[in-house]
Amino acid sequence: MVAVRKEFRELASPEAAHEAIASLGLEPEPETVPLADASGRVLAERIDAERDVPGFDRAKLDGYALRAADTFGAGETDPATLDLVGRVDAGTEPDVTVGVGECVEISTGAVMPDGADAMVMVEETDLVENGDGNEHVAVRTSVTPGGNVAFAGTDVAAGERALGTGTRITPREVGLLSALGVDAVPVRGKPTVGIVSTGEELVRPGDELHDERGQIYDVNSYSIAASVADAGGVPELYPHTGDDYDEMERVLSQAADECDLVLSSGSTSASAVDVVYRVVEERGELLVHGVAVKPGKPMLVGKLADSAYVGLPGYPVSALTIFRTFVAPAIRRAAGLPESTMATTTGELVERERHAEGRHRFVSVGLVETGDGRTLVYPVDKGSGATTSLAEADGVVEMPADVTYLDAGETVTVQLFSPDVRPPAVFGVGEDDPLLSLALDRVATARYLGVGTRPGLRRLRADVPDVAVTAGPVDLDRESEADEPELLADWRREWGLVVPHGNPDEVSGLADLADRDLRFVNRTTASGLRTTLANALAALADERGVERHEVVESIDGFDAGRRAHESPARVVRSGDADVALGLRATAAKLDMGFVSCGHERVRLLGNPDRVEKTGVQALVAALDPEAGLAEGLAGYSM
Amino acid sequence: MVAVRKEFRELASPEAAHEAIASLGLEPEPETVPLADASGRVLAERIDAERDVPGFDRAKLDGYALRAADTFGAGETDPATLDLVGRVDAGTEPDVTVGVGECVEISTGAVMPDGADAMVMVEETDLVENGDGNEHVAVRTSVTPGGNVAFAGTDVAAGERALGTGTRITPREVGLLSALGVDAVPVRGKPTVGIVSTGEELVRPGDELHDERGQIYDVNSYSIAASVADAGGVPELYPHTGDDYDEMERVLSQAADECDLVLSSGSTSASAVDVVYRVVEERGELLVHGVAVKPGKPMLVGKLADSAYVGLPGYPVSALTIFRTFVAPAIRRAAGLPESTMATTTGELVERERHAEGRHRFVSVGLVETGDGRTLVYPVDKGSGATTSLAEADGVVEMPADVTYLDAGETVTVQLFSPDVRPPAVFGVGEDDPLLSLALDRVATARYLGVGTRPGLRRLRADVPDVAVTAGPVDLDRESEADEPELLADWRREWGLVVPHGNPDEVSGLADLADRDLRFVNRTTASGLRTTLANALAALADERGVERHEVVESIDGFDAGRRAHESPARVVRSGDADVALGLRATAAKLDMGFVSCGHERVRLLGNPDRVEKTGVQALVAALDPEAGLAEGLAGYSM
Structure with missing residues (x-):
């Protein structure tokens, strides 16, 4: 018997597919990571300052700590001469007090000694020898109280809200967390995404391939895994399965136990797809079967035990398009990441692109620069089964269901696959x-x-x-x-x-x-x-x-x-x-x-x-x- | 004695600093990584296809493999009836040959059996029982030779250039490498960047801090490490050193032995900076000491043994600004990555920003949206010593040395710290x-x-x-x-x-x-x-x-x-x-x-x-x- 292919009679709209995935709840538990691993993560809690930064009154410059009143009226021609009574280095506790008419040498970042209420930078002073065996400092300027001192808590004061919940941690936030001494950072969990490849014909790259048996390398597992990581999730590859119901059920159930989201992917054969479909219907719930998009119609959305489930189409270009459009935003949301920067560019379409299907269409396109400032956009259409079109395209042009064609010469907006995609330096054929x-x-x-x-x-x-x-x-x-x-x-x-x-x-x-x-x-x-x-x-x-x-x-x-x-x-x-x-x-x-x-x-x-x-x-x-x-x-x- | 601070009398221009760093040669050796780790890396060699993809003539659909000539002239009202003589599933070797007047059931992705030169999709056929105990298939269409067959090598043919040297590997390239069965990928090495914190007063976050001794948490080590990783390098943190010459020399020499680039960072104290300076002068070569930028003037560039060396300023905002402007591009280049996407936005400056220093200036700014479509740009200036200004800014506005002011209300271009920086949903004070x-x-x-x-x-x-x-x-x-x-x-x-x-x-x-x-x-x-x-x-x-x-x-x-x-x-x-x-x-x-x-x-x-x-x-x-x-x-x- 020819396998009876599941008919997708009532295709969901793209919006309904987005809503179905949003309803699944992929959010993992928060976790705590060391500061060194915090960059790129998202704060799960507000961080309040537990201490003042700096924690002490701090010299801003190299120079002399003194009592400001002792310098009032001093200037270039009429310096105030103070007795030098000691020295404080950064990282050491002052062992000296500044009395009236005295000063203490101090280096940038050192603790202001007791008695001093200001400091003067070394460039505005001269060391003088009075012949009395003691050192004196001539201060050629008048200093105001607090001058050149960073008081405790001026940068961050204890109790202040330092970073809000949901803050994306970049090197700058790492710096602020460091300043506060926070070395264990509460962050949003990364959703774990199980990837189950299906299809008797699949072989993992690196293993031997038997062409005569119709074997092909599994393209989707690693490319989807890389996409999951890019979206802020943690990919888990599961052993690929054939179209045996029990085996498929075992692997999918294990993945559902261990992951927040399970993706099935890899096969274009109807029999394997049918088996996946049956497992999900029996072990979970299908919310969407079939979406009105091209490529990607046979997408499935549902629950599998307590996990979210999305069935990706088998063809690599379709699988990546569906992943990028529907799954990646959900993973980013679950990870607490902001919506992806949808980098776009515009260019001139080189040929008329027809569309008469009533489905929202994603046209893979390449870009080429003419050298006189124009960018040309050409469709890359080798059929969704072709893996080369993966690497030959730079982005997609969307054609909503009600657009029947885009004309040659028309300016179109291209959604780049990533913000750093650039047209090649040379494009040859x-x-x-x-x-x-x-x-x-x-x-x-x-x-x-x-x-x-x-x-x-x-x-x-x-x-x-x-x-x-x-x-x-x-x-x-x-x-x-x-x-x-x-x-x-x-x-x-x-x-x-x-x-x-x-x-x-x-x-x-x-x-x-x-x-x-x-x-x-x-x-x-x-x-x-x-x-x-x-x-x-x-x-x-x-x-x-x-x-x-x-x-x-x-x-x-x-x-x-x-x-x-x-x-x-x-x-x-x-x-x-x-x-x-x-x-x-x-x-x-x-x-x-x-x-x-x-x-x-x-x-x-x-x-x-x-x-x-x-x-x-x-x-x-x-x-x-x-x-x-x-x-x-x-x-x-x- | 007050430490004699190194004078930076001849400040290098920003261009000269860029050139000096470019001359250092941070490029690491290429390496081979498993396919699962290849995403984000850069190809060190061209990848030619070692095999045809697909490796066999492949059915594009579920249906029947047949001889096209047997269907010539067939149509809806006049189907061609063929004897069904077997079946081929995906992933199995055909055990049947198609003779004249015969067909074989075939599933998507299966090997075309010998004798067949085309296939027809199941939707254009009917299974018929003639009462003779055998199965027959009525084909309601005429099929051309090669119809619905993906011939071996149509996607990628052996010997074809699949991916060029220098290609950035994204999920799409991972897909193509998978299709070719490449599981060990030759990639550009990531430059190893040693980070040596200097200053007696520094304490690692998580350790106990003694305010009375003027200790502060080390801000630069982790924030620079996170920046190095963002730029495509591998950060290595070294134990932080005080200003003892021998200790500093030992740590810097170890870092130079082990890394492609050594960054010293962390201290604002003149004595520690002076010791670093002496070590680099004695163990290597200083090419640049001091750059005409603000913040960041005390930047050093040179060689340390066989490694590249950059001395970052001590204040966190200065250190990150210098890193982002001068060091990150060099690391990206060494890793083979394209120039960073310099995300920019424009906005209205809220107050006049003066500048009279003759140095190229980077003004840290925050962004706020007015709600009526305008973006306001306000300077975040708490002094370069403040760590909070790290997290309170969204980007920088550059002021070349010959610009003396930017006026309030003027439209300025803001270089965002990263492409996904967005103005906050609400900005309060x-x-x-x-x-x-x-x-x-x-x-x-x-x-x-x-x-x-x-x-x-x-x-x-x-x-x-x-x-x-x-x-x-x-x-x-x-x-x-x-x-x-x-x-x-x-x-x-x-x-x-x-x-x-x-x-x-x-x-x-x-x-x-x-x-x-x-x-x-x-x-x-x-x-x-x-x-x-x-x-x-x-x-x-x-x-x-x-x-x-x-x-x-x-x-x-x-x-x-x-x-x-x-x-x-x-x-x-x-x-x-x-x-x-x-x-x-x-x-x-x-x-x-x-x-x-x-x-x-x-x-x-x-x-x-x-x-x-x-x-x-x-x-x-x-x-x-x-x-x-x-x-x-x-x-x-x-």
Whole structure:
């Protein structure tokens, strides 16, 4: 039987979902932490001063403690001369009293000795020797009572309200707590958040993955755990479960016992989701099943035993979007933290974004600066199943349910994923290439999408990226000269057939692909390298006097293709194929055999308006032949 | 001999100080951390995909895997009926092959079985029973080859550049690293920062403090440590040292051995600073001594053995200002973090701020919202020695050396101490009072400065705070009715003489103060309670037919005064005095004796323009007699 997927017929509004989570009560008990661990926490109680700060009358400067009355009338030309009768250092108890006509040397921060009611700074005095064997001090100014003395309690007085309940403790509050001698600080507890990954197919990163069984690495557990920590919670990872009811119930119940909030996450398979759903319905209560947002519709909200429960969607982008929108604010509230600083920026949307679903939508977007002060906003939409779109986006644009489209050129507000998100220094698209990767390493913040040669060129012409990289022959002719991409750098790479180490099938060239029974792995049609291969096969067909399609059709595996340069070679290395389209550099890196078919040209093309961008210049500098980047990369020359 | 203070004759410019620190090289070695600890760190190397993601051709939905060609031409009215020959679940290896006219049930995320080149979602099919005992599936749509299949490597392909060197790892990058199976992440090291506190007078918070020896709690160590952590460094606290050269050299040398950067901090005493200075000159190199900034002039920059060294000024506000301005950016750079988000806001300066020093100045300021959309900016200047100004400020306004003043009403830019700093919900000033403190607890973010009754009223009339609290008689009459503060709440508190437990001196009233040889502790003249006392003493003088000053002068300790309500009582409790001016509530709290002298009225007065502010309303609600706040507070009635 096909699993009967739970239908979400009555989707809750985003507001109702927020309210449901707010009703769950995730607040942990307060706790006491050492001062050294208090920064970033939130005060659970008011802190009143238990003492005066300073706790004594304190000299503000280096100089002399004295009786102010003894200096009345003194000045530059008519100093008051006092007998120096002792000295008080900071951190010591005075062993001297100041009488009429006397003074005591005193250092900054020292206790004012009895008898003194003011002090004079050393710069306004002179030490004088009267020849009587005693030391005297000439005071060249008139001092008022209390002058240069910080009286006890002037900074903080005992009983004063020093810090209020709910104060976020920053280094400044740590300083004030230190001054008051508070070394055990009562703070709001951090909500403990249990994360239960579900799905038979999940494997923890670092463990061995069996592709043939359809295993994938568990993406949500660690990324949600990191998000929980960012929101002020304490993440607890639980062992991931398959879709066995008893196992799921055991793990979820344990998590509910131990945590303030339980998040289930990780699976996109309907059967695992159904089991979670049943456990929550039977062991707790579901308040919300399904929310009118995109992505993230299958969100669940409820109670699980005495804990709060939220079921996140399985796809990573959806899970993080739902977490950020609905769960993070609740965790922050429970931790006593202020609402998150929602950092925003504005920019120009590069293409019309349609929306006809009646659900509140979060569009993941990337940012690129044009170099003339404008910021462009482009949608990053590789499907919510794609993990790369996690790292390729800078924020989201919200489209309320009643907005049907946003127009190209429209100014939109982007909610940045965090306040320190910045557009990359350079944004490139196109063919992937090992030499290019080395060059990108030399730019502080570079973003590069390996979409292939032709899609890269198309996007460059649409004025979105700063640069595009092409491989093989490209047609740069266009009607308007003004829009022509500018050639910023180029290099050559050796391409051919990657075979197992030692070339066991004794493959000698392209003809073998057509003539022999070899399993071949190609690149996708977006790849410039595939075009280079196709041209070479066309030449082979010409040579043989046959149609090109005849040659192509005789190659087992020609039509399918892999997206990046190493991917086909790895299929050969795993034993699932005999020959892969690839680069000499790849064969060298993977210690495989290589049959050369020639060299192709790789070009870095620039958006003419953005050649002056710092990031573009840095990339060009890295690709200067003088920089020697091609050295050590097999088959490369500049 | 008075310590010869180092003269800072040639102050470095702020730019030169930045350059000197940048030249020191604090960069630690890279390290490898587990994925679970990678969030917030910075990639030290490029991460290329070592595998395809997904690693297999993957079903995108629940449904049936099939051969697309078998569905060509099918539709709602003319479905293609296929034989159901098996099933593949997520996380399992297919044990079935799809032949012509066949299909296989498949769940989301499962491996596409051999023979199938597409899939159809379950919603576009019907299970049919032909009565032949076998199961069949009617497909009501035509599927294209590759339909609903995520091919291996479509998300990330092996060899692709996944994340660049220098990428800040957020939850999204954690997700991508998870997908690639990376569980050990090469990251930039965090610079280790040793903090050496100097000064004989310093005591660690939590330890016993001897006021009589002039001891104070060490404020800078923990607040700088928290700042180091915020900037991305790892703080190490060293034992604090006095001003013994050998001890200082030993501790500083150990810190230099163990850390990338050594900060000395904590002392304002010239002798300790001089010793630090000598150690650095002899064991390293001083590049900068003295910077033309205020506060913070006595900053030092240099090398100490192989480590970087910065000497911070001793006063807490100066130390944190210098840290934030000069040291934090260097630590962030060394950790590979982007420049700090300098959150700023603008507001109207409430008073003219003069500046005639030729030094770049950082003015600590607080923020208050007027309720009509304006933000006021007021200087917080209690002297750089005050630790309370740490917590009373929200940010700084910079005044370059060539700016001589900023005018009242001028719009200024405030650099917030952190991006989540917000003006308080209510800003009050005036008399300090235990009932008021309880009420302030009920407002989410309240700021209250216990400046006393008269200064509070003066500031309220200058339109800076939202509310002021007065105690005792106040004169609210003014010429203009419009500006009159509004009475928002009031209550009564019992005042009198606080004496040791059991009243050993058998004090019976104010007359004893004048007539007997008792050591008295008063409040400062800013306090409304002192005015109430003065009025009572004037009445006593009238009763006796003497001048008021005669009575006052006969009281030992009348002229001096303590700033807050508990402070005088604590002096009595410590044995340094016999009688204190105070409240019955304070005597009850401290378990001391109390001689009642009467009741005084305490008033909450509001700025008429801001009565509607949420925070003001919350405070008023907390002070509603119905709220019962006075219950349990001895001597209070509402």
